[in-house]
């Protein structure tokens with residue numbers, strides 16, 4: 368390993384960074400402008416790069432997120448622009464995207480809504496991996512929305528962005544009852560919970576906190592999804608690993624069926640899914656005359 372990178376990994380480990388070697392290598396690849404795999408071909412960092420590298424390592428040791436230092440977050444097949452003002456997409460959210468793709472298999476020209484869009488990661492990944500999907504994404508925070516607009520422009524995929532609040536009863540009114548899948552990775556941390564410095568100091572507060580039990584925005588997502596989805600349409604909501612019972616509980620009721628919870632790649636509870644219940648067949652559809660009672 369390049370000596371500067373070995374020293375940086377030790378510095379980051381001492382600072383409590385969770386993946387010190389990975390981050391030390393990513394920062395070296397970033398300052399050199401090469402893929403991480405190319406680092407194995409180098410003995411030392413050239414002097415100008417070494418000075419810049421030392422600065423970035425110190426910022427990472429101060430727990431500035433790696434993705435804010437490189438300006439890029441990898442998500443599924445995409446590289447997205449991120450920085451101050453927007454939530455950094457996380458690998459565990461890729462499970463939500465996979466669920467949406469699996470659920471939409473066989474649906475022609477599917478209509479998808481991603482609530483709480485942040486950088487646009489979920490919406491863009493679905494548009495990328497499901498050509499022909501009509502994808503809408505909703506975000507409340509104007510700073511996050513500006514990052515999403517930048518990503519939609521630079522990735523060049525057909526995602527329609529909306530400034531809006533998931534709690535608005537008129538949100539996306541023209542799509543009511545027509546949507547095949549709603550996804551959401553909402554804020555879900557209970558007020559007062561302890562979180563890593565990278566998160567609490569650098570992710571926007573609106574992306575994190577959601578009331579005393581962390582479910583305030585989840586409840587709004589469920590209400591809005593019930594209005595937007597067609598009968599049989601699917602809802603997928605990411606949640607904290609300790610919410611594998613409480614989020615499914617929000618969905619128990621007459622509007623939902625097939626409520627289930629799936630783990631992330633580390634085996635922790637992560638995504639609650641459900642289907643919008645189909646209304647019971649009317650007497651006419653059962654072959655009875657209007658007004659005639661079923662025996």
Ligand SMILES: C[S@@+](CC[C@H](N)C(=O)[O-])C[C@H]1O[C@@H](n2cnc3c(N)ncnc32)[C@H](O)[C@@H]1O
Pocket residue numbers: 454455456457460482483484485486487488489505506507508511531532533534551552553554555571573574575584
């Ligand atoms: C945890 S982040 C997820 C961002 C993105 N979906 C992702 O997975 O990377 C939650 C996002 O929801 C947005 N948000 C919070 N409350 C909202 C609301 N009431 N309506 C719409 N968006 C909201 C936040 O601004 C933030 O961008």
